[in-house]
Amino acid sequence: MKALKIAIQKSGRLNEKSVELLKNCGLSFENYKSSLITSVANFPLEILFLRDDDIPEYVQDGIADLGIVGENVIKEKEVSVEYLQALGFGKCTLKIAIPKEKPLNYIDDLNGKSIATSYPIILQKFLDQHQIKADIRTISGSVEIGPGLGLSDAICDIVSTGSTLRNNGLEPFADVLSSQAILIGKKDIKEHSVVEELLQRVQSVLRAKETKYVVLNVKKEGLDGILDILPGVKSPTVIPLAEEGWVAVHTVISEQDFWEKINNLKSFGAQGIVVMPIEKIIM
Ligand code: ATP
Ligand code: MG
The missing domain is CATH 3.40.190.10 (Periplasmic binding protein-like II)
Structure with missing residues (x-):
């Protein structure tokens, strides 16, 4: 082939x-x-x-x-x-940013301003959507120095942590695209x-990647409460422990869910909670 x-x-x-x-x-x-x-x-x-x-x-x-x-x-x-x-x-956001010392209040305040960017097409669509007429200055890199050099009033660039903006005296003003x-x-x-x-x-x-394999021990009396909280791919596996009256519950849960549910699990008597990464889930 x-x-x-x-x-x-x-x-x-x-x-x-x-x-x-x-x-x-x-x-x-x-x-x-x-x-x-x-x-x-x-x-x-x-x-x-x-x-x-x-x-x-x-x-x-x-x-x-x-x-x-x-x-x-x-x-x-x-x-x-x-x-x-x-x-x-590769998560990041394309944002319009403006100099800290020249703040704007509303998106309309961009009317008549110049904006330096490497993303003229996306920016133009965004401006059109908001019926803003601004002057787009296309440059290929180091967009964030535009306002400092007097090249533009604002910039539109990829931001992830915002530290590059801060280092250049800029602050985020509007989100254009999350990517x-x-x-x-x-x-x-x-x-x-x-x-x-x-x-x-x-x-x-x-x-x-977004799910974890969770194992916990609980007394039989607490089991129903635990099962109500844990959904699992189909349903959790329950295995008796050597110690009389105790069971181990095995299940798969999204990591986000897990952090939300952990206190609830503990309140139903869950002990020895072990969270493990999963390599693959084939449905
Ligand atoms: P190439 O040499 O391939 O043209 P590049 O310099 O254009 O690389 P990178 O800086 O490596 O591109 O960024 C690649 C992609 O990573 C971006 O297009 C964006 O989708 C994503 N990305 C995630 N976080 C950031 C960030 N903080 N800054 C820039 N891009 C980011
Ligand atoms: Mg590139």
């Missing part, structure tokens, strides 16, 4: 997580930094290492069948590709059996 191609970022913020995801899907490949393409030993797939900016077009044009890239880049390139799966990493890494595919590739298989593996890795 002819191998399909997946494009991932060669180096940068998405590279490591993209490689990790594919490896967690059981794909075995050498991650040579110097090569542009590598083949997977145990799956009909080749991996292309590219600048992230090139990935959406490569996928749209069918040079790659699949790609992993930030939603911010996909939207900016205005390509026609299919979103196969949001991947939960994460997305697995994209060229049109109709979703029906390809290799893509179906890969997508299943990706989804089982993602499910496993």
Whole structure:
């Protein structure tokens, strides 16, 4: 079978997580930094290492069948590709930021201002939606120094922690787009059996990441209360302990749920609670 191609970022913020995801899907490949393409030993797939900016077009044009890239880049390139799966990493927000010493109150206050950005397409759509007429200055990097240099009144750039903004005397003013890494595919590739298989593996890795395997001990009297709190994939497993009158409860729960429920579990007498990571969940 002819191998399909997946494009991932060669180096940068998405590279490591993209490689990790594919490896967690059981794909075995050498991650040579110097090569542009590598083949997977145990799956009909080749991996292309590219600048992230090139990935959406490569996928749209069918040079790659699949790609992993930030939603911010996909939207900016205005390509026609299919979103196969949001991947939960590379999270960031495209924001408009303004100088601290020249605060604005309302979004309309951007009218007539100049905004420096590397995302002119996304920004223009945002401004149109809010019926704002502003002057977009497209620059390719170091957007955050724009206001300091007198190049623009505001900027529109990717923010994750906000420290770059602060270091440049800027503060967030409006959220334009929240983004994460997305697995994209060229049109109709979703029906390809290799893509179906890969997508299943990706989804089982993602499910496993957000769920934990929990084991706890409880006296039989407390069991009903515990079972009411814990849903489990089907239902929790209950196993008698050597000590008379006690049982162990095994279940799978989302990490978020777990933190919300832990005090409740304790109040029904749960003891010796052990939380373990899960590698994969196949549904
Ligand atoms: P390339 O050399 O591939 O063009 P790049 O410099 O354009 O890389 P990176 O800085 O590596 O891109 O960021 C890649 C993607 O990571 C961004 O497009 C965005 O989707 C995501 N991302 C997550 N957090 C951040 C952040 N704090 N700053 C910038 N991008 C982030
Ligand atoms: Mg780039």
